[in-house]
Amino acid sequence: MGIRNCNSLDEVRDEIDKVDEQIIKLIASRKNYVKQAAKFKHSIDEIKADDRVDDVLDKVRHQALSLSLSPNLVAEIYQKMIDDMVETEIAQFRNTGTF
Numbered sequence: 001m002g003i004r005n006c007n008s009l010d011e012v013r014d015e016i017d018k019v020d021e022q023i024i025k026l027i028a029s030r031k032n033y034v035k036q037a038a039k040f041k042h043s044i045d046e047i048k049a050d051d052r053v054d055d056v057l058d059k060v061r062h063q064a065l066s067l068s069l070s071p072n073l074v075a076e077i078y079q080k081m082i083d084d085m086v087e088t089e090i091a092q093f094r095n096t097g098t099f
Helices: 009-038 043-048 050-066 073-094
Strands: none
Touching: 009 073, 043 073, 050 073
16 A cells, blocks of 8 residues: 655645545445345354454454554454444344344
């Protein structure tokens, strides 16, 4: 991922806005894959998948460290995102009994 050398604060802010747009699109893509995964789950325990959550958090912590980012910050962001997506899946499961 190349970082553009900006010549003004406005340029920096424009580039940050572009990165933010990409991040939002990637989160939406992730959520769509989560929805696909839901088709293969048959219980709330499968939805929660504590072992999988732990694996994901461990993986993103290591990735953060390799990029000189705060592993705690990245893990907190992911935990919030995962919690929200799990809540959505559970609500859907309780409302319909299936996915």
